[in-house]
Amino acid sequence: MTGSLAIVGLGPGASDLQAPRATAALDAATDLVGYETYMARVPQNPGQTRHVTDNREELLRARHALTLAAEGRRVAVVSSGDAGVFAMASAVFEAVEHGNAAWRTLEIEVIPGISAMFAAAARIGAPLGHDFCAISLSDNLKPWDTVLARLRAVAEAGFVIALYNPQSRARPWQLTAAFDLLRTILPPATPVAMATAVSRPDERIEIFTIADADPSRADMRTLVLIGSAATRTIERPGGAWLYSPRGSAA
Amino acid sequence: MTGSLAIVGLGPGASDLQAPRATAALDAATDLVGYETYMARVPQNPGQTRHVTDNREELLRARHALTLAAEGRRVAVVSSGDAGVFAMASAVFEAVEHGNAAWRTLEIEVIPGISAMFAAAARIGAPLGHDFCAISLSDNLKPWDTVLARLRAVAEAGFVIALYNPQSRARPWQLTAAFDLLRTILPPATPVAMATAVSRPDERIEIFTIADADPSRADMRTLVLIGSAATRTIERPGGAWLYSPRGSAA
Numbered sequence: 030m031t032g033s034l035a036i037v038g039l040g041p042g043a044s045d046l047q048a049p050r051a052t053a054a055l056d057a058a059t060d061l062v063g064y065e066t067y068m069a070r071v072p073q074n075p076g077q078t079r080h081v082t083d084n085r086e087e088l089l090r091a092r093h094a095l096t097l098a099a100e101g102r103r104v105a106v107v108s109s110g111d112a113g114v115f116a117m118a119s120a121v122f123e124a125v126e127h128g129n130a131a132w133r134t135l136e137i138e139v140i141p142g143i144s145a146m147f148a149a150a151a152r153i154g155a156p157l158g159h160d161f162c163a164i165s166l167s168d169n170l171k172p173w174d175t176v177l178a179r180l181r182a183v184a185e186a187g188f189v190i191a192l193y194n195p196q197s198r199a200r201p202w203q204l205t206a207a208f209d210l211l212r213t214i215l216p217p218a219t220p221v222a223m224a225t226a227v228s229r230p231d232e233r234i235e236i237f238t239i240a241d242a243d244p245s246r247a248d249m250r251t252l253v254l255i256g257s258a259a260t261r262t263i264e265r266p267g268g269a270w271l272y273s274p275r276g277s278a279a
Numbered sequence: 280m281t282g283s284l285a286i287v288g289l290g291p292g293a294s295d296l297q298a299p300r301a302t303a304a305l306d307a308a309t310d311l312v313g314y315e316t317y318m319a320r321v322p323q324n325p326g327q328t329r330h331v332t333d334n335r336e337e338l339l340r341a342r343h344a345l346t347l348a349a350e351g352r353r354v355a356v357v358s359s360g361d362a363g364v365f366a367m368a369s370a371v372f373e374a375v376e377h378g379n380a381a382w383r384t385l386e387i388e389v390i391p392g393i394s395a396m397f398a399a400a401a402r403i404g405a406p407l408g409h410d411f412c413a414i415s416l417s418d419n420l421k422p423w424d425t426v427l428a429r430l431r432a433v434a435e436a437g438f439v440i441a442l443y444n445p446q447s448r449a450r451p452w453q454l455t456a457a458f459d460l461l462r463t464i465l466p467p468a469t470p471v472a473m474a475t476a477v478s479r480p481d482e483r484i485e486i487f488t489i490a491d492a493d494p495s496r497a498d499m500r501t502l503v504l505i506g507s508a509a510t511r512t513i514e515r516p517g518g519a520w521l522y523s524p525r526g527s528a529a
Contacts, residue, residue: 038397046300048290053295111393111397111401112401112405113397113401113407113408119405119408119523122405122511122513123525126513134516137520139400140401141291141296141393142397147288147364148391151363152389154372155372157363158368158369160415161413162412162438165409171409182436183432183433183436185432263372270387272368272376274369275370
């Protein structure tokens with residue numbers, strides 16, 4: 030087959046945090062496929078066809094992109110952050126595995142990006158400075174009991190925790206339940222940061238402790254970072270810095 | 280104080296995976312501070328002073344950079360990958376916390392980058408497609424028992440695992456011990472990828488199962504990705520793709 034598929038991570042939002050390889054792949058595409066919020070970040074190009082879809086249809090979008098590539102188009106699937114982190118890359122390969130055998134012969138390239146987790150961490154210091162993990166709080170695709178078991182395992186073992194998809198209008202209670210569990214494991218003074226729309230004009234960064242963390246401050250654009258017992262707060266004029274020392278025992 | 284400090288992540292190696300913000304910060308610096316291997320990736324600029332140091336002296340390097348900034352210099356600390364992930368950002372904030380009180384008034388910016396973990400994952404599909412974690416196997420700064428306890432916790436809970444600093448000439452046994460532990464927890468067919476020098480001319484990607492993973496293929500430039508029981512292998516001409524489905528139970 031002559032078509033190709035690039036799965037492109039745009040980074041967290043600011044154009045100067047988007048890798049040049051991502052920009053080049055978007056420029057070279059004949060067709061762009063993606064969720065409207067992310068597509069809006071890609072400059073219009075009259076030579077390209079834009080296929081804008083709803084966010085909840087990830088597998089359908091992946092199949093659509095693969096079908097276009099199999100027809101010989103140069104397709105770019107547009108993803109936010111890093112395309113491999115709770116984003117489109119996994120959906121594309123899931124579609125490949127269960128789809129048309131010819132899709133396995135397509136040229137598929139994943140172009141990595143700066144994830145929301147790293148952009149958020151950079152804005153508040155170095156909270157991911159030791160062992161860390163990333164968990165999606167969405168229970169659309171996995172049982173909530175699995176989420177709770179994973180939260181418990183990593184909090185007890187001393188990981189810093191990054192929470193993606195903390196809550197939404199359709200899922201308003203997950204972050205509250207996660208905090209409730211974590212308060213039974215972590216010291217009350219453990220730092221928590223909520224970073225919304227990082228690197229965008231409406232960016233909002235708020236620092237709490239696990240004791241007073243307010244779930245109502247989070248939405249679907251929020252990345253929640255929960256320190257370990259080792260995470261330190263450096264008080265200073267203009268807002269604290271958080272960091273997790275490179276060495277830490279559980 | 281008028282000086283400033285930027286802690287810059289260069290990304291995994293290829294220049295087109297380095298964010299424009301990182302490039303701009305390097306260009307604007309009067310002084311560059313970093314380990315020689317990473318400094319070699321920054322183009323020479325006759326207007327800049329380069330302070331090249333040995334990799335093991337992270338805290339000394341951080342204090343040196345802060346001292347220069349406090350003298351009014353525009354300093355860039357050069358880090359590989361993302362500066363906040365097992366890299367220089369944590370060392371800088373550790374130096375700030377325990378150092379000269381005036382350092383807290385410095386303008387310090389962390390510029391995030393594409394980590395080795397995400398670049399490696401992108402080369403083999405979407406192995407980080409569900410909940411995942413990152414662990415440094417170095418026991419220079421934390422007890423080995425902590426490493427083992429963390430590996431056990433996340434493997435049992437169904438996370439994909441990214442291992443940084445898997446081994447070196449001075450630490451030749453850690454990866455073997457980690458695989459030995461994981462073989463008691465994970466199904467024998469669980470995929471393992473070793474990605475060395477990702478995005479560099481001498482890049483090498485090898486796919487194993489946990490049953491046959493060969494620790495001798497890893498060195499300090501290797502990122503090791505260990506799937507969960509849910510991680511899938513898509514066989515195809517020219518090398519398999521790995522991906523972890525977005526939904527997965529432990």
